Amino acid sequence: MSASTLDKTQKAGMFRRMVLCRKFEERVYYLFLEGRLPGTVHQSAGQEASAVGVCSALVEGDVITSTHRPHSHAIARGLPVKSLMAELFAKSTGCCRGKGGSMHLGDLALGMLPAIAIVGGGIPLATGQALAFQYLGRKNIAACFFGDGAANIGTFHEAINMGAIWNLPVVYICENNKYGASTSVDKVMKVEHVSERAAAYGIPGVTVDGNDVEAVHRAMWSATERARTGSGPTLLELETYRFSGHSRSDPGHYRPQEEVAAWKQRDPVALYEKALTDQGILTEEEARQIHDSVEKELEEAVKFAEESPSPAAEDCLSDVFA
Amino acid sequence: MSASTLDKTQKAGMFRRMVLCRKFEERVYYLFLEGRLPGTVHQSAGQEASAVGVCSALVEGDVITSTHRPHSHAIARGLPVKSLMAELFAKSTGCCRGKGGSMHLGDLALGMLPAIAIVGGGIPLATGQALAFQYLGRKNIAACFFGDGAANIGTFHEAINMGAIWNLPVVYICENNKYGASTSVDKVMKVEHVSERAAAYGIPGVTVDGNDVEAVHRAMWSATERARTGSGPTLLELETYRFSGHSRSDPGHYRPQEEVAAWKQRDPVALYEKALTDQGILTEEEARQIHDSVEKELEEAVKFAEESPSPAAEDCLSDVFA
Amino acid sequence: MSLPETQIPAAEASARKLTMVEALREALSEEMRRDERVILLGEDIGIAGGFGGAFTVTLGLAEEFGHRRVVDTPISEAAIAGVAAGAAAGGLRPVADVQYGDFLFIAMDQLANQAAKLRYMSGGKISVPMVMRAPVGATTRGSQHGQSLEAFFTHVPGLKVACPSNPYDGKGLLKTAIRDDNPVIFFEHKLLYGSKGARKEAGGIEVLGHVPEKEYLIPFGQAKIARPGRDITIVANLLMVHRSLQAARILAERGIEAEVIDVRTLVPFDWDAVAESARRTRKLMIVEEDNLTGGWGAEVAARIGDICFGHLDAPIRRVAAPDTPVPFAPVMERFYIPSTDTIVATAQELVSSY
């Protein structure tokens, strides 16, 4: 795949992934409301263009790392929705066999390290993955997702610096959704863009409209090119917004209503649907079919999850050591 | 005291402090060789202009924080040499009553927090001191010393960012002596100057010849003005060099001989002595008297330290809790 | 040393009932009113329209005390701890918090190497009067949001460690912690916050406590006999106090009178109270939610085993989580957290087999 030549199939595929991310979160929202899922959840509706745009530039063998807000990343990376849903249902067929839960979704064999729920905690791990790729002479890269909030934690600094000095094949992706929990980004950093911090490590920093999936794809593509050819990391900042609260229990009252409304005007899924139909890449009928097939896939995923067996209580004891 | 108007007495005083720093380290070097001091030591000969230039801009009530290499900082801040020497001798008259040792020299009442030997570990503490000053409405500032090596550790990032967003009265002072232990600074960071990292926090970053004590004084002075007037921190980088190895056991073979020789040409103590005598601020006779009085002060300090009582073994048990 | 529950000043006398969250909030606001030097530092603690910290403890405090005293921080746990320590050395009395105790590991150097040792390294010249609040306990959030971390901090000389099990103790101990001139790690259990005025936690138990309106403090180092008994001593903290009390009620139906001791603080620890009780009942068990190996219960077993040697009729047994990370699936998590059943069974075995 090359950035300049996203063909129809690819675009339709990216669109479908975005729809899948969105509808997955919608289902999960209601499943939680109905009390059918345990624990908590951090949802990513509104950030689909970022997840899908990034992962659309990846190839087999690449690895992503994620955060407490990993659903769309996992879906965009192509993890089977069934195994994700089953994990949320705490079933033994889940991608982490019920041991991980929402905040640790992942499957390394499929290109995603279990998500790390400690803010910034995954940045060194992604850097280590990249070191392994470089050392082993693989052409793969690590794509490391984190939020604007993570840009203030020590591991951001230490790990990006290491990636930089060793020219590692890694792309550091900051999804700047303007808030870390309830805290507005400009309360906690003086620079306007997280990407400005790239200069501190001597690597390129780029800020992109994170709600424009093709713009994200293009920016990520150049970053992966750099990474794959030994030129080192890029700090890619994707400006986006989460539509929901920070976590399940958060109504999000700290955000001005106009701000939320303005961002909803720029709903990345709707925008892309409109772009693709406007450009004649998708007919309205095709778009509808995509929506329908996603609904069906999710229906099946929920069914699969519900029908899957729970782990046994004693499974608690396994998997501590290899 | 104002930066533009260092008078003769002040300059002579700064020179004397520099000589005191230098000769203190020379004594300590031999005392260790003779086996009269326990533990290890990180010496700062060559970095006197930085320590003295910075502290010459401080006033009563200001606080410095320091590192594993704190001797010159402590002397420059005006801690009694006796109490420092006694601490190195592990005596109960030492500034930390024999509990701290070389790496933890300090006396908060005299404007120096005990030095922190964990690289970067003192940066949050200095920031906290500054928060206290700001909160209490004091006009004081914190001056936070650390090395180039510390610029890659998480606390550097976290604490400077906090100082920046809260406009705290603190000056972050990186003594860039080109090496962290045996590791050359350009192996571990891609930027040329640590001060370039200031931009990541939206604060000014300044690089100054750290072997020119008056240049250091001037730069520190402006930084303190900013800090005292509520405009927030500065990241001040002082380019300097240590003449000795990293620690007692290090012959320093990783440094090119020409590099060491070139820096010795720029010995800050000799440079300042020459400048002051050239400018007629000190006569050669006055300079000699300064050297002599320093020798005498150190002689007394060693005598004081040697004659001071050791702590009792059981003193180990006290001072854990207030 | 230990005060039986009835002697506690005015606790039961008060008609007013508060949840843990309300009691902690009241402790903070009383201390902030009393002492201008008390400030709060943490993530999302004071944002307008926000949460009041991860578990609402600081809700409303920014409105009363302003953002100068309720300071929202970036996500920078190491600096939060270190800045608190530095500010404490500089004359303030900061109460910092992490949203989940699990994040204390990020701040470990600043807590264990700096805050805990500053006084010692300075030869006793510095005080570091800070509090670090940290919620612990497993609540179906998986491995990185459910650990119990008391043992790590109990093992650091220079830190005090508190762990209240109920609103009355929560308020009294937090006030004491704030007035203490040493760094205090203050553990709160997520399932004990209560639902009134708090974020609702699934599985949380409703511990409403009598909290007098009149000011009181609870001294550190005084365990509480939460329930007297003659047949066996059960030492517990936090949520496990409640499980142990529930177990004691079940045991009582079977004719076994268990004495339940709530340690309240782990450093300092009320060795006298536990030793006295153990000598009296001649049987001791310890219940903690932390992983078995190296939990704080190990120290209790080791030390009481030593000082009560020959006075016990049974081995000292520990009921604790297995040596695994916290699993996500509720079925596994229930297995992980020590249950009332296990406590009952263990006590019964000790009483009947020895």
Added chain:
Amino acid sequence: MSLPETQIPAAEASARKLTMVEALREALSEEMRRDERVILLGEDIGIAGGFGGAFTVTLGLAEEFGHRRVVDTPISEAAIAGVAAGAAAGGLRPVADVQYGDFLFIAMDQLANQAAKLRYMSGGKISVPMVMRAPVGATTRGSQHGQSLEAFFTHVPGLKVACPSNPYDGKGLLKTAIRDDNPVIFFEHKLLYGSKGARKEAGGIEVLGHVPEKEYLIPFGQAKIARPGRDITIVANLLMVHRSLQAARILAERGIEAEVIDVRTLVPFDWDAVAESARRTRKLMIVEEDNLTGGWGAEVAARIGDICFGHLDAPIRRVAAPDTPVPFAPVMERFYIPSTDTIVATAQELVSSY
């Protein structure tokens, strides 16, 4: 379970004597030759003209294996640990190090929350075969360069913990650690490195050990009876093995035959060996350099006290550092570190009073 010293393959048979530093270096280079995936990560470990790490263990390895495999890092302990963990998950077998164990606190989140839990959180799908080497022990460098930290890591499920007392074990355990598919924290004692081929440490003891040229591994979880005895069991690790052996010699002169067990690994722990010995001698003491409260010895006392209940004639006693930070002054530091005298006195008391 435990092998008496004489049964250890070829240990005494070899004429070659190495210091700990030489033995560890040999382990690293043998494993690096054997397995291309083994790389080293740390500060100042491979710089030309440099130290070979803080204690010379990696000296010369960059010359043999190049800077691709001996990777000098910035001073970034959290990232060192996390990058090692990530690289391990990605197929390498990194051996990282910190210059002083005290700095592990900086890396604590990456070790305890990430490396230790990745496997579990993934439902067993990931392995993290990494080693984190860390020198411990007090050597007149003050509070931040002399701690013993074994207990903190022994308490983290998912981490293994090794702590060799001599060159033979050092080599064999390090090789095993590198081949283990789990994260291993590998503690080395500064005073045991030896002076040959190493940085000379004041107070260091010269532990030259027979190290066969032929390859060998030492399995984890097998304690070693460093000296057999019938009157009391002394369990120790690292430097304290040597103090305990010296104490045993003194005790022998007084007619007391102490059995000294070197635990060698704390996770997994050889419970059988210690329980068997304790049952046999009917008296147990534990010696560690760590602070008493919550040290690993607490777990040993607690568990052996439980499983050997009724089989011991005396309380289990621990000899450990007091609950203070490490003081600087040698006179205080000597008081701090458990001494041979204290071990002798404690053993003597246990043997004669019970």
